[in-house]
Amino acid sequence: MATKEQSPSQPDITVMLKEQTNACKTARDAIAAGGEVMLYDGQPPQWMVLGIAATRLKRSLKIGLTTLGLDETVEILRARHRDEQLRTGNIVAANRSWFFTLYFDSTRTELLACIGVKNERHSRRDGQKLQL
Numbered sequence: 001m002a003t004k005e006q007s008p009s010q011p012d013i014t015v016m017l018k019e020q021t022n023a024c025k026t027a028r029d030a031i032a033a034g035g036e037v038m039l040y041d042g043q044p045p046q047w048m049v050l051g052i053a054a055t056r057l058k059r060s061l062k063i064g065l066t067t068l069g070l071d072e073t074v075e076i077l078r079a080r081h082r083d084e085q086l087r088t089g090n091i092v093a094a095n096r097s098w099f100f101t102l103y104f105d106s107t108r109t110e111l112l113a114c115i116g117v118k119n120e121r122h123s124r125r126d127g128q129k130l131q132l
Helices: 010-016 024-032 046-063 070-079
Strands: 036-040 087-092 098-104 111-118 121-123 129-131
Touching: 010 024, 024 087, 024 098, 024 111, 046 070, 046 111, 070 098, 070 111
Parallel strands: none
Antiparallel strands: 036 087, 087 098, 098 111, 121 129
């Protein structure tokens, strides 16, 4: 369940988005343009977060999604933070053109990585359009 928490606030998130991945600048721009930041209360284990990110990478490559920082995030999560509980959050661009996933340490004091996925229409094999 998403919550809008007071700590860290949106300006803190903006400051935390440095150069962890190549999605960070676009995510900062999305916040500056009025994007919504959502932080989640749960603390899934690193292996679960890594598995989801790796699956997202494989699927994105297969269907041709435009992504930023996804491959970098998988490597960051694979190389570091083993056996840790992590926290996540999202940024949705005001015009809904981009969706970002944020990965934090368990205390949410360090931003580990950021993924951006462009909201594009893709054709399914059965001819139906899929809005992502």
